[in-house]
Amino acid sequence: MVAADQHAIHAAFKLSRSHASGEPFTLDVDIQLPSSGVTAVFGHSGSGKTTFLRCVAGLERAQAGQLTVQGEVWQKENCHVPTHQRPIGYVFQEASLFEHLTGMGNLAFAMKRAPTPTSDEGLQQIIELMGIESVLTRLPKHMSGGERQRVAIARALLIQPRLLLMDEPLASLDHQRKQEILPYLARLRASLKIPILYVSHSVDEIAQLADHVVVLEQGTVVAQGDIGEVFARTDLNALSGFDTGAVWQGKSVARDEQWHLVKVSFQQTELWVRDTGEALGSSIRVRILARDVSLARTALDETSILNRMPATITDICPDRDEAMILVRLDCGQEVLIARLTKRSLDKMALQVGQEVWAQIKSVAIVR
Numbered sequence: 170m171v172a173a174d175q176h177a178i179h180a181a182f183k184l185s186r187s188h189a190s191g192e193p194f195t196l197d198v199d200i201q202l203p204s205s206g207v208t209a210v211f212g213h214s215g216s217g218k219t220t221f222l223r224c225v226a227g228l229e230r231a232q233a234g235q236l237t238v239q240g241e242v243w244q245k246e247n248c249h250v251p252t253h254q255r256p257i258g259y260v261f262q263e264a265s266l267f268e269h270l271t272g273m274g275n276l277a278f279a280m281k282r283a284p285t286p287t288s289d290e291g292l293q294q295i296i297e298l299m300g301i302e303s304v305l306t307r308l309p310k311h312m313s314g315g316e317r318q319r320v321a322i323a324r325a326l327l328i329q330p331r332l333l334l335m336d337e338p339l340a341s342l343d344h345q346r347k348q349e350i351l352p353y354l355a356r357l358r359a360s361l362k363i364p365i366l367y368v369s370h371s372v373d374e375i376a377q378l379a380d381h382v383v384v385l386e387q388g389t390v391v392a393q394g395d396i397g398e399v400f401a402r403t404d405l406n407a408l409s410g411f412d413t414g415a416v417w418q419g420k421s422v423a424r425d426e427q428w429h430l431v432k433v434s435f436q437q438t439e440l441w442v443r444d445t446g447e448a449l450g451s452s453i454r455v456r457i458l459a460r461d462v463s464l465a466r467t468a469l470d471e472t473s474i475l476n477r478m479p480a481t482i483t484d485i486c487p488d489r490d491e492a493m494i495l496v497r498l499d500c501g502q503e504v505l506i507a508r509l510t511k512r513s514l515d516k517m518a519l520q521v522g523q524e525v526w527a528q529i530k531s532v533a534i535v536r
């Protein structure tokens with residue numbers, strides 16, 4: 170839960186619509202979101218992510234709604250601030266640039282809409298942040314998908330928004346372009362003071378970018394909280410499956426130069442991870458996929474696995490795959506999830522409350 174904070178966002182919307190096919194849809198949310206960082210709005214296709222974002226933007230009007238952003242009312246009973254009067258930047262799935270204007274022309278258009286003049290320095294900072302210097306003289310048709318999207322993000326920032334809304338900004342890009350643009354989004358997250366609402370159905374993207382997660386299912390909020398907390402849950406349909414995995418936030422504390430490894434310390438446990446060259450003391454986020462965690466009843470000495478730790482089984486939950494099971498473990502203050510076959514669970518006679526050894530085959534650094 171987000172602490173009561175007058176700078177937070179309170180969004181409550183009730184909106185019903187019926188499909189041509191006859192299947193009705195209702196968005197029914199009442200949530201408090203943090204005033205900074207990236208809040209990911211996550212869920213399967215059709216869960217209502219875009220509808221929620223459009224309600225925040227004022228593009229869609231909920232039959233009943235209340236929206237307060239940092240103490241300012243944008244919607245309440247008979248009051249509905251129109252979209253163009255809301256200080257928001259909106260980045261869509263497809264970069265909607267003006268095709269007849271160059272990159273710089275697109276940016277200049279946004280600057281004209283900003284409430285206060287942008288200094289040359291401010292403009293330069295955004296150009297550098299998004300790495301778009303070399304495409305400013307080009308028309309959008311001569312830019313790659315990733316470049317177009319980065320110009321679109323810069324344009325949204327130059328409006329000087331107090332809230333940035335991003336609706337699947339990477340969805341139209343291929344894998345390589347996504348990888349190219351992700352570091353820019355991570356930089357954006359680190360340098361922006363304003364809150365970002367980021368809609369996505371990609372667990373990978375969210376694991377890398379989000380601080381806070383809201384999970385929608387059929388128009389309602391089924392979970393919300395800090396990324397570590399939400400990703401540690403095994404009962405969420407949207408998060409169960411091949412990509413299930415815990416996200417841990419720690420600090421690098423030691424370096425093993427011979428083996429190119431860095432020791433990352435978490436609340437009560439430590440992991441050795443690949444050295445990505447960051448200074449000791451840096452904050453490091455890792456993702457441990459449930460399929461990369463195996464369990465042993467005793468501490469095995471002869472194993473090639475680098476990261477092993479004692480853990481207690483706290484829950485055993487069904488997986489989307491009939492043959493698999495998710496085991497939730499407490500490792501000190503950290504929660505780990507292991508994805509095992511039902512056969513292994515049975516063979517090892519694992520039960521809730523049992524002490525085991527968790528063996529982590531691979532740890533991905535996500536930031």
Ligand SMILES: Nc1ncnc2c1ncn2[C@@H]1O[C@H](COP(=O)(O)OP(=O)(O)OP(=O)(O)O)[C@@H](O)[C@H]1O
Nearest residue numbers: 186188194212213214215216217218219220221370
């Ligand atoms: N313009 C519209 N008219 C009628 N129904 C709509 C309209 N837009 C969306 N819907 C329906 O409303 C529901 C929520 O759609 P929404 O686009 O918000 O979901 P989503 O979670 O963003 O999905 P996706 O990930 O596929 O974009 C869906 O059932 C969808 O079919």
